[in-house]
Amino acid sequence: MKLNIEDIKQILPQREPFLFIDEVLEFEEGKKVVAIKNITGKEDFFKGHFPGNPIMPGVLIIEAMAQAAIILASTILPKEEGKKYIYYLAKSNIRFLKPVFPKAKLKLVVEPLKIISGAGIVKTEAYIEDEIVARGEISFGRKEE
Amino acid sequence: MAAIKTENLEKELRSLIAEIIEVEEEKITLDASFVEDLGMDSMMALEILAAIEKKYKLRVPEEHLTKITNLKQVLNTTKEFLGKK
Numbered sequence: 001m002k003l004n005i006e007d008i009k010q011i012l013p014q015r016e017p018f019l020f021i022d023e024v025l026e027f028e029e030g031k032k033v034v035a036i037k038n039i040t041g042k043e044d045f046f047k048g049h050f051p052g053n054p055i056m057p058g059v060l061i062i063e064a065m066a067q068a069a070i071i072l073a074s075t076i077l078p079k080e081e082g083k084k085y086i087y088y089l090a091k092s093n094i095r096f097l098k099p100v101f102p103k104a105k106l107k108l109v110v111e112p113l114k115i116i117s118g119a120g121i122v123k124t125e126a127y128i129e130d131e132i133v134a135r136g137e138i139s140f141g142r143k144e145e
Numbered sequence: 146m147a148a149i150k151t152e153n154l155e156k157e158l159r160s161l162i163a164e165i166i167e168v169e170e171e172k173i174t175l176d177a178s179f180v181e182d183l184g185m186d187s188m189m190a191l192e193i194l195a196a197i198e199k200k201y202k203l204r205v206p207e208e209h210l211t212k213i214t215n216l217k218q219v220l221n222t223t224k225e226f227l228g229k230k
Contacts, residue, residue: 090188114195116207119188121195139188 001027003071011074012067013086017044020064021108024071033072033110037064041102056100061134062092065124068108069138072122076115077142084145090119094136104128118142149227151220158219161200165192175217185213197223203230 003011003024012019026034039056046054070087079085100106107127114121119141126134155175163170166185179185185193190213197219198205203226212218 091192114191114198116191116210119191121191139192141188 003027008071011071014067018063020060020067021071025107027071027075029075030072030115031111033068033075033108035064035068035071035108035110037106037108039100039102039104039106043102046102054102056102056106058094058096058134061096061100061106061126062089062094062138064106064108065094065110065126065134066092066138066140068110069120069122069124069140072110072112073115073120073140073142076112076120077117085142086145087140087142089138090141091139092136094124094134094138096134098128098131098133100126100128100133106133113137151224154223154227155216155220157200158197158223159216161196162193162216162219165189165196173216175220176215178215179213193219201227203227 005022008021008024012021020037021035022038023036024033025036026032041054045057045060049055049057066089073087109125111123112120113123121137121139124136124138125132159170159173162173166179166183166189168183172183177183190210193213194205194210197203201223205222205226209222212222
């Protein structure tokens with residue numbers, strides 16, 4: 001199943017300029033999420049990171065991975081009618097393998113390692129054109145708003 | 146599978162827990178409380194459970210998370226699930 005930006009906004013509480021998922025290519029309930037963030041080069045952070053030499057900050061790659069993890073978790077964790085949830089990042093253990101430059105499609109893959117009712121640990125990878133640029137694990141929790 | 150000696154299992158679990166809670170192994174006695182004595186939080190408990198599952202190729206259901214309280218309990222829970230394999 002695929003998700004468009006409107007579907008994504010139903011799941012993620014983040015909004016521009018801090019929404020780091022544009023499209024979901026694969027959405028396999030409880031098993032896998034493959035998402036895309038288009039890096040245009042017009043993002044504000046490139047102005048300072050770094051002037052004349054734009055490189056996507058690693059922490060924002062982690063943010064994109066974490067947002068893809070929320071989409072995965074939303075397929076697993078039970079939801080109660082009328083309740084809103086906030087997700088928080090508890091730990092990230094990510095290795096960066098290649099720099100990410102503007103005008104690229106950042107592909108994020110997330111799979112569960114252990115997900116329980118209020119928290120989870122996922123395995124995640126980021127790719128540019130099928131070349132891996134970052135990989136690792138992310139732990140997150142969920143609370144009622 | 147070959148039975149893992151309790152002594153070895155205790156050593157392995159102590160080392161795994163020390164890395165996650167970020168304390169020295171000596172502090173993890175059988176009865177030291179992970180939360181009160183060693184500063185563990187709920188996310189670390191989940192990480193310990195996930196690390197045990199990965200290391201011993203086990204599946205431990207969520208309700209056993211409450212047993213991640215001290216090394217003795219973790220040792221008993223791990224043995225219980227290794228026995229079920």
